Amino acid sequence: MSRASSHYGLILAGGRGTRFWPRSRRSHAKQVLRFGGDRSLIQQTVDRLRPVLPPERIWILTNDHLRAEIVRQLPEVPKAQILAEPAQRNTAPAIGLAAHILQSIDANAVMGVFPADHMISKPAKYLQFVRPAFKAASAGKIVVLGIQPRWPETGYGYIEFPKGLKPGSRQPLPVRQFREKPDLKTATRYVRSGNFYWNAGMFFWKTSVLLDALREFQPKTATLLASLPAFTDRQFSSKLKHAFPNCENVSIDYAVLEKAPNVVGFATTDFGWSDVGSWNAVYELLPRDANANVFRGEALAHSSSGNYVDAERKLVALLGVKDLVIIDTPDALLIADRSRAQEVGDLVKKLEQQNRDDLL
Amino acid sequence: MSRASSHYGLILAGGRGTRFWPRSRRSHAKQVLRFGGDRSLIQQTVDRLRPVLPPERIWILTNDHLRAEIVRQLPEVPKAQILAEPAQRNTAPAIGLAAHILQSIDANAVMGVFPADHMISKPAKYLQFVRPAFKAASAGKIVVLGIQPRWPETGYGYIEFPKGLKPGSRQPLPVRQFREKPDLKTATRYVRSGNFYWNAGMFFWKTSVLLDALREFQPKTATLLASLPAFTDRQFSSKLKHAFPNCENVSIDYAVLEKAPNVVGFATTDFGWSDVGSWNAVYELLPRDANANVFRGEALAHSSSGNYVDAERKLVALLGVKDLVIIDTPDALLIADRSRAQEVGDLVKKLEQQNRDDLL
Numbered sequence: 001m002s003r004a005s006s007h008y009g010l011i012l013a014g015g016r017g018t019r020f021w022p023r024s025r026r027s028h029a030k031q032v033l034r035f036g037g038d039r040s041l042i043q044q045t046v047d048r049l050r051p052v053l054p055p056e057r058i059w060i061l062t063n064d065h066l067r068a069e070i071v072r073q074l075p076e077v078p079k080a081q082i083l084a085e086p087a088q089r090n091t092a093p094a095i096g097l098a099a100h101i102l103q104s105i106d107a108n109a110v111m112g113v114f115p116a117d118h119m120i121s122k123p124a125k126y127l128q129f130v131r132p133a134f135k136a137a138s139a140g141k142i143v144v145l146g147i148q149p150r151w152p153e154t155g156y157g158y159i160e161f162p163k164g165l166k167p168g169s170r171q172p173l174p175v176r177q178f179r180e181k182p183d184l185k186t187a188t189r190y191v192r193s194g195n196f197y198w199n200a201g202m203f204f205w206k207t208s209v210l211l212d213a214l215r216e217f218q219p220k221t222a223t224l225l226a227s228l229p230a231f232t233d234r235q236f237s238s239k240l241k242h243a244f245p246n247c248e249n250v251s252i253d254y255a256v257l258e259k260a261p262n263v264v265g266f267a268t269t270d271f272g273w274s275d276v277g278s279w280n281a282v283y284e285l286l287p288r289d290a291n292a293n294v295f296r297g298e299a300l301a302h303s304s305s306g307n308y309v310d311a312e313r314k315l316v317a318l319l320g321v322k323d324l325v326i327i328d329t330p331d332a333l334l335i336a337d338r339s340r341a342q343e344v345g346d347l348v349k350k351l352e353q354q355n356r357d358d359l360l
Numbered sequence: 361m362s363r364a365s366s367h368y369g370l371i372l373a374g375g376r377g378t379r380f381w382p383r384s385r386r387s388h389a390k391q392v393l394r395f396g397g398d399r400s401l402i403q404q405t406v407d408r409l410r411p412v413l414p415p416e417r418i419w420i421l422t423n424d425h426l427r428a429e430i431v432r433q434l435p436e437v438p439k440a441q442i443l444a445e446p447a448q449r450n451t452a453p454a455i456g457l458a459a460h461i462l463q464s465i466d467a468n469a470v471m472g473v474f475p476a477d478h479m480i481s482k483p484a485k486y487l488q489f490v491r492p493a494f495k496a497a498s499a500g501k502i503v504v505l506g507i508q509p510r511w512p513e514t515g516y517g518y519i520e521f522p523k524g525l526k527p528g529s530r531q532p533l534p535v536r537q538f539r540e541k542p543d544l545k546t547a548t549r550y551v552r553s554g555n556f557y558w559n560a561g562m563f564f565w566k567t568s569v570l571l572d573a574l575r576e577f578q579p580k581t582a583t584l585l586a587s588l589p590a591f592t593d594r595q596f597s598s599k600l601k602h603a604f605p606n607c608e609n610v611s612i613d614y615a616v617l618e619k620a621p622n623v624v625g626f627a628t629t630d631f632g633w634s635d636v637g638s639w640n641a642v643y644e645l646l647p648r649d650a651n652a653n654v655f656r657g658e659a660l661a662h663s664s665s666g667n668y669v670d671a672e673r674k675l676v677a678l679l680g681v682k683d684l685v686i687i688d689t690p691d692a693l694l695i696a697d698r699s700r701a702q703e704v705g706d707l708v709k710k711l712e713q714q715n716r717d718d719l720l
Contacts, residue, residue: 022677300707303700311693315719317382317707320697321684328693333671335695337680340663347660347677359675 006108007134009053010098012201013042013062013070013116014085018348019278019341022332023310026065026360031116032073035276036286036296042116043073048123049114052130059102060116061085061094086241091201092255093221093247096214097240101231103207110137111210113203113252119285121272128170129268136172136264137204142213143172144204144257144265146197147273152187155277157199157253159265165195168269175263178253197267199253200275213256221247221255278341279325283308293318308338332359366468367494369413370458372561373402373422373430373476374445378708379638379701382692383670386425386720391476392433395636396646396656402476403433408483409474412490419462420476421445421454446601451561452615453581453607456574457600461591463567470497471570473563473612479645481632488530489628496532496624497564502573503532504564504617504625506557507633512547515637517559517613519625525555528629535623538613557627559613560635573616581607581615638701639685643668653678668698692719 017030024030031042039047046058055076060083062070067084074082085094095113102109112134120126133143146159148167158179165173178199182190190196215222224243229235248255257263274285286294291305297312304318311328318324325341327334336344351359377390384390391402399407406418415436420443422430427444434442445454455473462469472494480486493503506519508527518539525533538559542550550556575582584603589595608615617623634645646654651665657672664678671688678684685701687694696704711719 300710302703302707302710314689314691314693315716316693316695318695319703319707320700321695324681324695326693326695328688329674331674333674333676333686333688333693335676335678335681335684335686340680343662343679347662347679350660350662356675 006106006110006138007053007057008102008106008109008111009049009058010095010102010111010113011042011045011058011060011116012091012094012113013060013066014088014094015117017117018345021344021348021351022327022329022334022359028069029066029117030276032066032069035119035282040073041119041276042070044119045114045116046074046077048120048126049112049130051127052134053112056081059083059098061098062116063088085244087245089244089247090249091252092214092218092250093225093244095203095210095252096218096221096225096247097244099207099210099214100225100228103211104230107208109207110134111205111207112137113201115201115275117276118200119272119274119276121274121285122270125269126271126273129266129271132170132172133202133204133266137206137209140206140209140262141172142203142205142209142257142260142263144175144263145200145202146265146267147200148267148269149191149196149198152184152191153198154181154184154187156275157181158187158190158196159199161195161197161265161267163193163195165267167267169267172264173267175257175265178258195267197265200273203252203257209262210256213260217259218248218250218255221250278344279308279327279336280338280341283325283338306338366466366470366498367413367417368462368466368469368471369409369418370455370462370471370473371402371405371418371420371476372451372454372473373420373426374448374454375477377477378705381704381708381711382687382689382694382719388429389426389477390636392426392429395479395642400433401479401636402430404479405474405476406434406437408480408486409472409490411487412494413472416441419443419458421458422476423448445604447605449604449607450609451612452574452578452610453585453604455563455570455612456578456581456585456607457604459567459570459574460585460588463571464590467568469567470494471565471567472497473561475561475635477636478560479632479634479636481634481645482630485629486631486633489626489631492530492532493562493564493626497566497569500566500569500622501532502563502565502569502617502620502623504535504623505560505562506625506627507560508627508629509551509556509558512544512551513558514541514544514547516635517541518547518550518556519559521555521557521625521627523553523555525627527627529627532624533627535617535625538618555627557625560633563612563617569622570616573620577619578608578610578615581610638704639668639687639696640698640701643685643698666698 013031017024020030032040034040058077059081064084136143160176161173294308296310298315301318303320306323309316309326323338325336373391377384380390392400394400418437419441424444496503520536521533654668656670658675661678663680666683669676669686683698685696685698
């Protein structure tokens with residue numbers, strides 16, 4: 001069942017991850033960064049899928065800024081399968097494009113969609129859900145993995161399953177509804193209910209099923225993609241450059257999942273998932289010393305606790321400071337209160353307004 | 361009266377200023393650092409004395425680590441007058457040595473002693489006390505400048521003048537007593553009394569008077585210094601290397617000032633003196649922006665106030681942080697709570713214990 005002949009993986013790696021500035025840059029975004037191991041997030045994504053998807057079955061969609069670094073980090077993935085989108089157009093056009101290409105290569109293709117910038121600390125447990133997800137997709141279903149919520153997060157969408165479900169079951173459940181990011185009160189209700197799960201952007205389907213759904217719910221994008229020549233055609237790239245920017249800028253959740261009737265999902269149990277949303281999330285994921293500090297690089301701390309320090313090229317001395325995020329790079333240094341790590345993206349927006357391309 | 365023919369200046373520049381780590385290093389100590397202008401502290405010291413002491417009348421005592429940088433910074437001071445002490449032996453031997461040399465050059469020499477690492481924001485007002493101090497010294501007195509205390513500082517020694525003095529008088533007052541660093545209660549009493557002044561280490565005397573006092577109160581050191589050949593003698597340097605380490609390790613305050621009978625002083629009024637004791641003192645001395653931040657170099661601040669940032673080679677982004685001292689150098693980065701800037705020296709001690717000579 002594993003490494004089945006028509007299974008493919010699509011890794012979506014076009015994000016910027018500005019919250020990880022100043023480490024993350026346009027040409028060195030979150031997914032190619034290492035957080036505490038020696039493998040980047042995208043390398044870990046390929047690594048953990050290896051038991052079910054050999055690298056030659058992996059396709060990656062990214063952008064022009066990042067493609068070179070991803071090719072460098074993933075020599076095991078065929079270079080031709082690491083594609084730069086001609087424009088940023090959200091997940092529906094990107095996934096549609098990949099489905100279109102795979103369908104032209106293998107009419108029986110079943111694809112899994114995987115974000116490039118998440119962490120999963122228990123990959124074996126994770127694969128115990130990936131395998132039945134591929135199986136349900138092979139049977140014609142649109143499949144989603146739900147993550148058991150651990151707090152009332154307002155930054156994620158939710159999947160509503162039927163009441164009375166059995167968490168961790170390897171049997172797919174019908175999805176009652178997809179829910180957009182809720183407010184805190186609603187999120188709290190979701191978490192208490194027991195049948196609402198986080199939508200972590202992990203999907204499975206036959207490419208033919210996905211393309212049918214796109215034709216039904218996003219006819220414009222479907223028509224544009226259908227107009228493309230075969231992937232092996234010389235003109236593919238130039239035609240794509242013209243067609244892709246005209247695709248509708250919409251998420252696959254909104255374009256297909258919320259509308260399609262044949263959606264099922266798995267109410268998974270803990271496989272150590274994290275979307276690593278900020279430097280604070282990295283801090284929470286890594287082992288801490290006796291004073292709750294995390295040091296990447298050499299440090300000397302006095303009366304200091306709860307700090308995350310990432311400065312690989314120099315010694316960092318802390319004196320009487322608490323709960324800071326300190327990220328040093330050759331041309332930029334960030335010092336932030338850890339509780340405000342979510343706002344680092346706002347600093348990047350300011351730099352954009354100031355046209356500081358040298359720091360982006 | 362100014363630039364009188366027998367007036368000389370001795371600048372004591374042997375300190376390390378470890379509280380200014382990581383900017384201050386053994387070969388780049390506090391006195392050669394620039395804090396908000398384009399002149400270092402020792403350059404400012406020479407500059408402000410220029411109306412009363414031309415550079416060719418300035419002598420500087422420092423150490424082997426620092427001499428090269430001081431020679432580089434002060435091309436106007438004759439190189440032969442910038443001396444490295446063969447060992448660190450506190451102020452009495454250093455001042456005795458300078459007096460011995462000057463006396464051999466000019467039997468009528470009157471010397472002023474000036475720390476190299478203080479700031480004086482109103483130099484013209486300062487000189488209004490330096491001139492009468494030289495005059496009193498020429499008349500055979502041992503002279504000290506007292507600084508009107510602005511708070512009950514426990515880190516300085518105090519000079520006790522007679523009660524009922526008139527602050528700012530250009531007439532020398534008899535010194536009743538020198539007082540060692542007091543505890544807070546005593547310091548508070550001193551400040552309230554009105555006749556206790558800070559001892560800032562600025563002294564004036566005829567070299568003959570100082571050498572007489574040394575012979576009386578520190579005969580061992582006096583004898584060692586008297587055994588040296590003339591400064592112009594070829595053997596001076598090698599003889600000094602042997603003699604100097606045997607001098608008593610004692611301050612001029614303890615060795616002479618507290619014991620001599622003919623000590624007078626000036627109860628000066630504000631000439632903007634600061635001994636720049638820590639990064640926090642630098643912060644207090646410099647102009648701040650609307651959020652009370654001081655930036656040396658490029659910065660991007662959001663919800664951040666009261667910070668001192670010194671990072672000339674990169675952009676520093678602050679997010680939600682308060683009252684920090686942030687000093688970035690190529691091989692070390694300091695992040696300290698501003699209220700604890702006094703303890704930076706303790707971090708340096710730790711580095712010494714770890715034999716981190718590369719960072720000292």
